[in-house]
Amino acid sequence: MPARNDDLHGSAPDKSDFALLLIDVINDLDFPEANRLLRFARPMARKILRLKERAKKAGVPVIYVNDNFGRWQSDFRRQVQHCLRAKSRGHEVVKLLQPEEDDYFVLKPKHSGFFSTTLETLLRYLGSKTLIITGIAGNFCVLFTANDAFMRDYDLIIPSDCTASNSSAENREALALMRKFLKADTRPSSKIRLPVGRKKRR
């Protein structure tokens, strides 16, 4: 079936220098420390939503890079439904950030979005060189993903108001680390300049 694979199966993804990654935002937050995280996750979600809206206007592809809760048999849309139930601690965040039809998604089995996933291949097809990384937790899955992106020579934007950790201090430390070692631009999301409506197709 080679012919089908030239453009990743008959349907070339968009082309864009930038890509916006949302890490683990589809999350029932069903773990002990989640209450602490939740305090920071709600305002974060509002900031990510605004950034996502700007990204889509600018033709920047939006990629959900997410853990696979439950068994590996479930699919991503079912997981969204699961996390939207009222008794899911994460339901407000998930409601704000529900994936749309034209968003991409990448299932990750571990902490980094690049480990054992389709992300690198998808980004290659998108042609993206600069990654805007957002989501939770700032000092864990976001950090791991940023590390791996750096080793692959992506330029990194990690807006300080679009990640959340269990405490402000931990989030700040993670941002400082990424600024120092990964040369990440961590300005707040409102200060990020996106390309102007330059959706390019191949």
Added chain:
Amino acid sequence: MPARNDDLHGSAPDKSDFALLLIDVINDLDFPEANRLLRFARPMARKILRLKERAKKAGVPVIYVNDNFGRWQSDFRRQVQHCLRAKSRGHEVVKLLQPEEDDYFVLKPKHSGFFSTTLETLLRYLGSKTLIITGIAGNFCVLFTANDAFMRDYDLIIPSDCTASNSSAENREALALMRKFLKADTRPSSKIRLPVGRKKRR
């Protein structure tokens, strides 16, 4: 979120020395050479179905490793529905081999099931050492997947009646290659001995 990841997110997969892989069987066969392939794919699907039933009885996990037709935004279950429509050339094959609730699935962006996918991590968690590889095309995606499995030191069983290519000759050649270089056991599916109902959980 480290605690959730110890067993791949709160839900340890089954443990099994064997795993059964179905390559690209969820397929609308919407490409030029598909008519030739279809002739071989129908009897193949019946053999795979029988093998899958035996595998499930024996507690051997079944993993659909499949291309992502259409855009990356779609999910696997939607793809199954798409391929089941009467006008899909592959609908008979897909109907026979519809994934069940407890089957695993791995989305692959390219030819090998190991390239840029979760397969290696899933197999590590399953603890599988022997892979039974089936599906289409025998001389392409099955062969690429088998090559990659061999480099990772899996033992390979590639039952001669459970793969299909565009011609019998091409399928035979691919099987000969895999027997010779990958030390694959290519006996027909009915001759494969599976473990006896040894479903183990951690």
Added chain:
Amino acid sequence: MPARNDDLHGSAPDKSDFALLLIDVINDLDFPEANRLLRFARPMARKILRLKERAKKAGVPVIYVNDNFGRWQSDFRRQVQHCLRAKSRGHEVVKLLQPEEDDYFVLKPKHSGFFSTTLETLLRYLGSKTLIITGIAGNFCVLFTANDAFMRDYDLIIPSDCTASNSSAENREALALMRKFLKADTRPSSKIRLPVGRKKRR
């Protein structure tokens, strides 16, 4: 040590759209079927040598991608010496194709040059899009490497006179496979057009 890594440690490799790969040519051919292979490996080595000379004139980087014979403790130059001893079956081939100071080398633990190696990162830094793959065996390590290159979207040139297998038939079949499925250009080496002395540095 981030600053050192921007250009792969203080010393940017050359930039070139093309790269010439020599697979497993530094080889003592100390295995049972080697006598059959050797018959084809000698004329192959002379063709590769000429191609290598042309490549270097054209500024095309030359990369030895080679198994690590003996223990992993040994290094590549020591291995060259080992293979050059008169009692090494491969000594004529190795003598013709001795690596020079400015050739690159990549140690591979398995069959594909891309599996568990530095090759992909090196090629990214070289900026190469087209790989000329040569060496032994045409239907094994060359084929595995070509498969992996194809999945990474490199354009492939695999000159028919620059690979050798245990028999002409096997080599021809491998070339046919790579032409058909990997869209490889398999014209003889003398017909390959290389860029004209366009050594570019960053």
Added chain:
Amino acid sequence: MPARNDDLHGSAPDKSDFALLLIDVINDLDFPEANRLLRFARPMARKILRLKERAKKAGVPVIYVNDNFGRWQSDFRRQVQHCLRAKSRGHEVVKLLQPEEDDYFVLKPKHSGFFSTTLETLLRYLGSKTLIITGIAGNFCVLFTANDAFMRDYDLIIPSDCTASNSSAENREALALMRKFLKADTRPSSKIRLPVGRKKRR
């Protein structure tokens, strides 16, 4: 050449549950912040040396995982010589930690020892489940390597006196991170219990 590859080319590596990794210790420390690092690197090197001696007595394989200074054409032993010159800032460290004939080495192009290297395959052949990670810098290449090891489910020992960073505070923070998120055991090297002389061969 499949037969040669069964045991990684005719020479099975040792088998050991533990492996000792030395990250970037063969280093000319020729970068601006190196003077600060050097203060901590000297005592670190003495601790690593003692640990290495204990490891070798216990049959624990020692793996140098090291950047490739200079061009990719150079080999590791030449690099050792380069770093041993008196004018190399790192010469004392390198002199203490010179690799021996039966040590393994892995060349890494980037920060993590697992990225684009042979390390994962080598560890699989060694059968190691627990990694003792040492070297420089504690908050950079050691941290990146530890992150990647954690995602691959290795148990981690990162002795607090066997890593060095540009400042004690940074080294402590990195150790705290690895203790918390990677569940690393960071006790000082003298408190680590190694297996008793259990060198096993296949």
